[in-house]
Amino acid sequence: MRRRDFLTALGGGITVLLADDVIAQESGRGGMNRQTPQDVSAWLHIGEDGMVTAYTGKVEVGQNARTSLSAAVAEELRVPIASIRFVMGDTDLVPYDMGTVGSQTSPTMWPQIRRAAAAAREMLLDLAAQKWSVERSSVAAANGKVTSGVHSAGFGELTQGQKLVRTIPANAPLTPAAEWKVAGTSAPKVTGREIVTGAHQYPYDLKRPGMLYAKVLYPPQFGARLASLDKSAAEAIPGVKVVREALASPRAGFGADLVGVLAPDPETASKALAALRADWTPAPAETSSKDVYSYFKRNAGGPASSAGLTAYTIAYIAHVPLEPRAAVAEWNNGKLTVWTGTQRPFGVRSELAGQFRLSEENVRVFMPDTGSGYGGKHNGDAAIEAAILAKAVGRPVKRNWTREEEMTWAYYRPGALVEVAGKASADGTITAWEFHNYNGGAAALRTPYAVSGAREQSHQTPTPLRQGSYRCLAATGNNFARECYMDELAHSIGMDPLDFRMKNASNDDRLRAVIEAAAGRFGWKNRKKTAGRGFGMAAGFEKGGRVATCAEVSVADGVVKALRVTEAFECGAVINPEHLRNQIDGAISMGLGGALFERIEFAEGKILSNRLARYRVPRFADMPVIESVLVDRKDLPSAGAGECPIIGIAPAIGNAIFDATGQRIRSMPLAPQGSIGSPSA
Amino acid sequence: MANISELDVNGTRRRIDADPGRMLLSVLRDDLNLTGTKYGCGEGQCAACTVLIDGQPVKACITRVESAAGKRIVTIEGLAPAGKLHPVQEAFLEADAMQCGWCTSGMILGAAALLGRNPNPSEAEIVSGMNGHICRCGTYPRIVRAIQAAARKGGRA
Numbered sequence A: 001m002r003r004r005d006f007l008t009a010l011g012g013g014i015t016v017l018l019a020d021d022v023i024a025q026e027s028g029r030g031g032m033n034r035q036t037p038q039d040v041s042a043w044l045h046i047g048e049d050g051m052v053t054a055y056t057g058k059v060e061v062g063q064n065a066r067t068s069l070s071a072a073v074a075e076e077l078r079v080p081i082a083s084i085r086f087v088m089g090d091t092d093l094v095p096y097d098m099g100t101v102g103s104q105t106s107p108t109m110w111p112q113i114r115r116a117a118a119a120a121r122e123m124l125l126d127l128a129a130q131k132w133s134v135e136r137s138s139v140a141a142a143n144g145k146v147t148s149g150v151h152s153a154g155f156g157e158l159t160q161g162q163k164l165v166r167t168i169p170a171n172a173p174l175t176p177a178a179e180w181k182v183a184g185t186s187a188p189k190v191t192g193r194e195i196v197t198g199a200h201q202y203p204y205d206l207k208r209p210g211m212l213y214a215k216v217l218y219p220p221q222f223g224a225r226l227a228s229l230d231k232s233a234a235e236a237i238p239g240v241k242v243v244r245e246a247l248a249s250p251r252a253g254f255g256a257d258l259v260g261v262l263a264p265d266p267e268t269a270s271k272a273l274a275a276l277r278a279d280w281t282p283a284p285a286e287t288s289s290k291d292v293y294s295y296f297k298r299n300a301g302g303p304a305s306s307a308g309l310t311a312y313t314i315a316y317i318a319h320v321p322l323e324p325r326a327a328v329a330e331w332n333n334g335k336l337t338v339w340t341g342t343q344r345p346f347g348v349r350s351e352l353a354g355q356f357r358l359s360e361e362n363v364r365v366f367m368p369d370t371g372s373g374y375g376g377k378h379n380g381d382a383a384i385e386a387a388i389l390a391k392a393v394g395r396p397v398k399r400n401w402t403r404e405e406e407m408t409w410a411y412y413r414p415g416a417l418v419e420v421a422g423k424a425s426a427d428g429t430i431t432a433w434e435f436h437n438y439n440g441g442a443a444a445l446r447t448p449y450a451v452s453g454a455r456e457q458s459h460q461t462p463t464p465l466r467q468g469s470y471r472c473l474a475a476t477g478n479n480f481a482r483e484c485y486m487d488e489l490a491h492s493i494g495m496d497p498l499d500f501r502m503k504n505a506s507n508d509d510r511l512r513a514v515i516e517a518a519a520g521r522f523g524w525k526n527r528k529k530t531a532g533r534g535f536g537m538a539a540g541f542e543k544g545g546r547v548a549t550c551a552e553v554s555v556a557d558g559v560v561k562a563l564r565v566t567e568a569f570e571c572g573a574v575i576n577p578e579h580l581r582n583q584i585d586g587a588i589s590m591g592l593g594g595a596l597f598e599r600i601e602f603a604e605g606k607i608l609s610n611r612l613a614r615y616r617v618p619r620f621a622d623m624p625v626i627e628s629v630l631v632d633r634k635d636l637p638s639a640g641a642g643e644c645p646i647i648g649i650a651p652a653i654g655n656a657i658f659d660a661t662g663q664r665i666r667s668m669p670l671a672p673q674g675s676i677g678s679p680s681a
Numbered sequence B: 001m002a003n004i005s006e007l008d009v010n011g012t013r014r015r016i017d018a019d020p021g022r023m024l025l026s027v028l029r030d031d032l033n034l035t036g037t038k039y040g041c042g043e044g045q046c047a048a049c050t051v052l053i054d055g056q057p058v059k060a061c062i063t064r065v066e067s068a069a070g071k072r073i074v075t076i077e078g079l080a081p082a083g084k085l086h087p088v089q090e091a092f093l094e095a096d097a098m099q100c101g102w103c104t105s106g107m108i109l110g111a112a113a114l115l116g117r118n119p120n121p122s123e124a125e126i127v128s129g130m131n132g133h134i135c136r137c138g139t140y141p142r143i144v145r146a147i148q149a150a151a152r153k154g155g156r157a
């Protein structure tokens, strides 16, 4: 929908649009590479019935954006949080948005929504002052009403019979964090009740009248090509249709040959899939999870690293969102509507438009609040499959991925080889630093410590698996290698790892503050070593936040258990302390999986860790006691918090294992089979 | 064997026509549109699909519908009377024991059953009793606290 159509549809009341051009200028991008002209980044409407509705392209995947953004509106409009309706991730109704990625909801969308709400409040106050002929300064908004002396009116009454539209610049002034009332407090999740009653409809749950269930034929191995297909047995099953179409852009490892089966119920669709007789031309596999690290090094671009560096390896891991990918697609008069779980509804809209050579206006992508993403739901694979099949059969089609499909055909956090070398003088000064990441990426490549003449490089390599975004992406692996190596350096000169970090974090007061906060709460200086116990720490920065983590582990017969983790986190002004702690718990849990046991094993183009029985994720019994310390910097803008807290846990545990056993393990995961094995092995 | 024609779900007899070998999860979600019961793995590993059968928690993704016939099935939609919340549901809300919420239905039913067996579980008993449930968002500490709070209020199934 175009902006003006949207404004017509909204009807009377107050509408505030937030101009995007200022943001575009500020960031030096935006506005470019857009297929359709978009000039507004957020909007908010107060209807003649008093209903407040805000619109954003951000989506809810469990990070509680819906709640924090509602709190932003409540803060500025002075209305109860529950009275706000938030339309998220519906490409026909919300302003264009790049995607819910890179922890950008809090730093960018949150202040924007607040600006829009603040402007709406000022408009209401103007209206009231005019209507009652009173001093503007005597009018105030509170509890969903505007009042001045004896006068009082609801928002709806004030806007009745009017249609007011205001566009405001994206840099309009805001209530300072120190004066927040709703924001900064722990508002409970706004959709909590629908979730605990099972009423909320996730993408996996949606149904459309007359829809068929789809299954898709996947190759037995990455890169294998369909040589021949006999669909007669499948088509002989009553109610089954088999469709073969081409993807406009081939998918890595899968190709462009889409074969789908459709049936009125999922059981029949599964039977039909099993009844397809396909012959495949195999593809030779270039590497496996065992030798992928030397493969990266062999095939790397960029200038070579020096000889004799210390190598760390980072396994490929899977996001394992508990709700696998899902989509429902429906065509009406050449217009396509898809409901799907994605962190990038507009990106998926472009993918769909490209597949069908449609203008984007003829594609609507709608994202219901979804069963998590963690950076793993950026693309539209399920949406594309559902849409192609729906078009072919002329009926709505539902395409829910199985766990096995999700673990095999989605994409992974990249595996990586990291090579490090450094030297420290006796007083703890770092005198040399060289750091290379092969394949993992550049996030957190640069050390936060004061090092002159550091050489740091990210090397691109070919990748045997489909890889993509992840919570904090390469920062998990790069921090692991750097912070473990910092520990090695500290030990090489006999200095306490805390003192060593504090000395070298001299350029970054925020980092020093979190290190001190974590060490203080953890009791680092008073730690007492006992047999089979160890202590480790790590620090780092990412996505505008600073984090420091201390861990205590036990190691018994090689079995590692994280007993206690203290994490201090600073991400500017805290928007919602409870949800922030919840995110820290979650990041520590997820980080613990990657630290200790998660890894994707593959050989001959096949994913071996393709089910939960073969891929261990953290459970209740794996969780340490978590203490989180929130360093609230009301003087700094709020940074996103869903990602950064994940980066400290793996190195803190690696260092704690060394403290406990004297064994330096330089691979993530640290204990893939559940134990670390003996030093001699 | 003949198809299964009826299930007792949430206190109501529901007509179905299901092959006895089909999994209960699919019958609940696809035939009866009770989508509060979630799929997370289909292999008995995550317990997102937990429902109660005669008060016992079972994983609906690996339970044949024939074995549930004639028994009392409770899903998240029927844990409390319409418009009301079960003490465990209340406790989850109060503790904010969820992020994306995909695991939540199974967690709540698993917790209600746990409290039915053991009204006053220790933390260690909660951890071992709930260890079959996965929360990928990692809200485990909050879930433990929610179950403890529900226990204090007498939140049995």
Ligand code: FES
Pocket (backbone or CB within 6 Å): B038, B039, B040, B041, B042, B043, B044, B045, B046, B047, B048, B049, B050, B059, B060, B061, B062
């Ligand atoms: S879906 Fe049943 S145990 Fe995972």
Ligand code: FES
Pocket (backbone or CB within 6 Å): A062, A322, A371, A372, B098, B099, B100, B101, B102, B103, B104, B134, B135, B136, B137, B138, B139
């Ligand atoms: S809240 Fe997302 S899986 Fe538990």
